[in-house]
Amino acid sequence: MQTIAERLNSARKGIDQAANSAHRPPNSIKLLAVSKTKPVSDIMEAYEAGQRLFGENYVQEGVEKVQELSHLKDIEWHMIGPIQSNKTKVVAEHFAWVQSVDREKVARRLNEQRPESMPPLNVCIQVNIDSEDSKSGVAMDELDALVMFIKTQERLSLRGLMAIPNANPSEKQQRETLSKLKELYDHYHTSLSNFDTLSVGMSSDMTEAIKHGSTMVRIGTAIFGKRS
Numbered sequence: 001m002q003t004i005a006e007r008l009n010s011a012r013k014g015i016d017q018a019a020n021s022a023h024r025p026p027n028s029i030k031l032l033a034v035s036k037t038k039p040v041s042d043i044m045e046a047y048e049a050g051q052r053l054f055g056e057n058y059v060q061e062g063v064e065k066v067q068e069l070s071h072l073k074d075i076e077w078h079m080i081g082p083i084q085s086n087k088t089k090v091v092a093e094h095f096a097w098v099q100s101v102d103r104e105k106v107a108r109r110l111n112e113q114r115p116e117s118m119p120p121l122n123v124c125i126q127v128n129i130d131s132e133d134s135k136s137g138v139a140m141d142e143l144d145a146l147v148m149f150i151k152t153q154e155r156l157s158l159r160g161l162m163a164i165p166n167a168n169p170s171e172k173q174q175r176e177t178l179s180k181l182k183e184l185y186d187h188y189h190t191s192l193s194n195f196d197t198l199s200v201g202m203s204s205d206m207t208e209a210i211k212h213g214s215t216m217v218r219i220g221t222a223i224f225g226k227r228s
Ligand SMILES: *Cc1c(COP(=O)(O)O)cnc(C)c1O
Pocket: 034, 036, 057, 080, 081, 164, 202, 203, 204, 218, 219, 220, 221, 222
């Protein structure tokens, strides 16, 4: 059995290789370690191996971990799961990033509830890139309105786009989805300041995502092992 440190190391090597073959600087791609359902002791192991960016999916579980590890000031916590509007306050109070903003109501509440003592909350808009009925994420034809709304919110810093593409696409479908996402990202990246994040790619599609311009991959299973 490999340790978390070893698997983290392999994940970083995988990123570097994918970056090299895409002729991109390896340090232009961040690694978010997705620690959902995993104990704090696993996060500590990854932290001791040098990992600083962690992603959580469930509000309550995430907040508990943030509080338990609040002495580690250099961890950057990302909320990447769906947020009900009655949970926005604790999210605004505990996370540095929210990648799963997909509607105006949630954005407005996060903005109102972000404490003055903290820096603006970094947010990504989650886009429903494959237009799946079951999935969260803003519909493509509503993206522009949400971008413009978030830009008016002073306590939010709009950093980019996040997507969870179809789980088992054909190669062609995968290329099309990732290209479409990259095009959208480039459009806003050139017109908006601080818009520098394209969060796409998980354990199974990391290499393709990096080839298509991902600036942040979100890796869970390949670092922490299967979730039960
Ligand atoms: C769970 C999750 C991941 C990590 O997925 P793995 O397949 O375990 O690497 C990434 N992004 C989101 C939004 C997730 O919910």
